[in-house]
Amino acid sequence: MGNKRLIAVLSLFWLLLTACVSQPQLQDQNRVLNTELKHARIELYEAEEKIKNLNAELNKLKQENTHSTEKLTDLQLKNTYLKNINIKLSQNVERLSQNVERLNNDLKKKKSVIKLQDKVIRLLDDTKKTIATSLKEEIAAQEIELVEMEDILKVVFIDKILFNSGRVDINQKGKKILLVVADSVRAHADQNIMVEGHTDNRPLGPTLKERFPSNWELSAARAAAVVRFLQKEGRLQPERLSAHGYSYYRPVASNKKIEGRHQNRRIEIILSPFK
Helix, strand or coil, X not given: CHHHHHHHHHHHHHHHHHHHCCHHHHHHHHXXXXXXXXXXXXXXXXXXXXXXXHHHHHHHHHHHHHHHHHHXXXXXXXXXXXXXXXXXXXXXXXXXXXXXXXXXXXXXXXXXXXXXXXXXXXXXXXXXXXXXXXXXXHHHCCCEEEEEECCEEEEXXXXXXXXXXXXXXXXXXXXXXXXXXXXXXXXXXXEEXXXXXXXXCCCCCHXXXXXXXXXXXXXXXXXXXXXXXXXXXXXXXXXXXXXXXXXXXXCCCCCCCHHHHHHHCEEEEXXXXXX
């Protein structure tokens, strides 16, 4: 549109000149106008090329802006994703820290328990060796049995070694043996001492029947007699001692045979650590 208007103006101007001036003048003016027209066309071409270049740069800038916007959106999404990952990682680290702390506490407790168990085992082993050495004749004669179970040591007195038949008072041999046991455990203040009384399933004789209604009372009375002796004569702390009677309901052998009944009539002293 601009080019047409320029050509029209120049043509009109040319007509006016030709009407007013002479031929030589017109030729000079024509040359000048042609020159100016060439320059105008060159400037016009250059302007159009510049516009084309500017439009190309503008399109390029638009594309770069679109790309930058897309890249920014992508970075924002990645940033949000990484923030969420960071939050989860922080939560996981916190949980792991708590788990590690709990595991460390459990490990400390287990180490403490193992240390205590090692100490208990050593004490029981020392006690067992002392009793085994001091009462080797009775053990050899199968009047006393030593039974070790995990963190427990049982000293089993079979049949009449502590009590004469039909009696609930400890005989002289039994007292000597119990003093040996007391000497072996006196220094180990962190050991419980539980005394259990057991009988066979035979009914009580007339003499015992006058004092005890059943084997329940007889087994408990013999266990209590041992506890009382260990406290008074054996000088053991009473808080370490306890007595239980089980009648004939925890046999270690069959009551149908004499040998079985002989084994079931027993006193057990059970050494264990304080819980």
